[in-house]
Amino acid sequence: MTLNLDEYTCEFCGGPCKNVVYAAFVCDNPECIEKARVARGGPGGHMKKKAEGKPIIPEDLESAVDLTKN
8 A cells, every 4th residue: 555645734834745754744844854853752752752661652642542441
């Protein structure tokens, strides 16, 4: 299955999506790519959180995960 980037918009500016970096759909703007890096925690950011004993679930999904535990 091929991912058609034309179907997506940049998660940070709303422009046309050209790349998927740091698990985010982004345009070619270096500022948007940097925002994606910061949002993800940089390369291996999720593993750094795990090593620190912090949850690796994205903050916007934590409440949904908490609901399934009850």
